[in-house]
Amino acid sequence: MSDIRLVDEADADLVLYVSNQSFTDSPVSIQIAIDGVQLVDQTFAIEGGT
Secondary structure, three states: OOOOOOOOHHHOOOOOOOOOOOOOOOOEEEEEEEOOEEEEEEEEOOOOOO
16 A cells, blocks of 8 residues: 655546535535545535635
């Protein structure tokens, strides 16, 4: 298993885009793990929109 590395998008094996699409629930807690490796454990607030 390799460590998580932050690299330029052109060199990335995985590019992950996360967006809070809710206009009523802010912030939203999102946790993402792939093969047991925690990639994201963060809250996302509503940004932009109308």
